[in-house]
Amino acid sequence: MAEIKKYKISKIDSSIKDIAILQMEPLNGAIEPFTPGQFIYMHILDESGNSIEKKPYSIASSPKSPYLEFCIKLVNGKVTGKLAAMKSGDVVGIEGPQGHFAYKDQAKAIFLAGGTGIAPMMSMLRSINEKQLRGEFVFFYSTKNDGSIIYRKELAALAAQNPGIRIIITITQESTADWKGEKGRINGALIAKHLTEVKDYDSWMCGPLEMIKGLRTALVENGADIKRMKMEGWG
Ligand SMILES: Cc1cc2nc3c(=O)[nH]c(=O)nc-3n(C[C@H](O)[C@H](O)[C@H](O)COP(=O)(O)OP(=O)(O)OC[C@H]3O[C@@H](n4cnc5c(N)ncnc54)[C@H](O)[C@@H]3O)c2cc1C
Structure with a gap:
């Protein structure tokens, strides 16, 4: 051991x-x-x-x-x-x-996570920001309600500090009247709304196993290369 x-x-x-x-x-x-x-x-x-x-x-x-x-x-x-x-x-x-679910400074990256699946993505986004990497880094995050957005302030700060970082949060259950972001699960339509071309991107997905299967399908629908996807599932 x-x-x-x-x-x-x-x-x-x-x-x-x-x-x-x-x-x-x-x-x-x-x-x-x-x-x-x-x-x-x-x-x-x-x-x-x-x-x-x-x-x-x-x-x-x-x-x-x-x-x-x-x-x-x-x-x-x-x-x-x-x-x-x-x-x-x-x-x-x-x-x-x-683990092989590793981010190695790729310049075009899509990160998709639900719930505590945000954990490895925070390591990736924090590292991108610290290294001042230039590129396109798009994070789709889904959570049940707007009270359960983990790292909400830090995500906003990361996007403000690095022009390449974009954060798209979607609420899958009840949201308050103040919520101005996306609603519903991450699916092909949501990805297409925020990214016109996913073909050249590497992607990382983390969350419950069932969710990962759906995310993979959503990316494939948009033309992503399955060989450039990394998945980590639990729960
Ligand atoms: C590679 C990898 C990375 C992981 N990283 C994280 C991480 O960053 N954060 C994190 O929270 N977990 C993570 N997990 C899950 C973690 O390893 C445990 O499985 C989890 O914390 C439950 O452990 P436990 O001993 O408390 O529960 P157990 O005693 O194993 O299970 C107790 C009960 O809780 C249920 N349960 C287990 N997980 C969940 C869940 N997520 N939601 C609802 N019910 C559940 C079980 O089905 C069981 O009925 C990761 C798993 C893997 C394989």
Whole structure:
């Protein structure tokens, strides 16, 4: 088994219902460098520091960040039930990084995500912004209501800071009267409304497995090349 590094929780943001954004700092050295989009295994440790449970989580922070950030839906399961009870200063184990769902500075990129599928996309968008990459980076994000838009302010700031970044948020269930953005699921028509030509783009999709299947079809309908698609599904 790969080495497990101990990380201390340094910040917890619980401002969105049933979501925890956790920042963690290394206690005995950081994990190996990662590429935006990759995931780690998070281990719950017993009092002696031995692993008792583990689950994979996508890294939401950029590779340059001094901490690791995760965006986790709390479903009261084996790992999320324990994470929900944690406080700043508590320690978990991190093993990794792993995975082929990686963004390598491609200049024409479409990112599509639902719910906590935003986690790896934040790593990608933050990295694009930090490196001041030039290109076209279009992020389609779907979430249930306008109160559950994770990273809402930061997404707006990223689009303001990098002229190539565009953020399209769509609300799939109830929205408030203030909501001026898109409504309904991400489908072929929504993609075509915001992007006239998808043929030359690489794409990354992350969210529930059923959603990913629909997103793939929506991209293919618009002429995207299936060989240039990367998918990560869970839930
Ligand atoms: C590569 C990869 C990356 C992942 N990255 C993330 C991430 O960034 N953020 C994140 O939140 N999750 C992520 N996941 C999912 C994560 O690994 C766990 O499966 C999830 O947190 C549930 O673990 P648990 O031990 O708490 O629940 P379990 O004890 O395994 O399950 C408890 C119950 O919750 C249900 N359940 C599990 N997941 C969900 C869900 N999403 N919504 C509703 N019900 C659910 C199960 O069906 C089960 O009934 C990722 C999975 C993979 C494979």
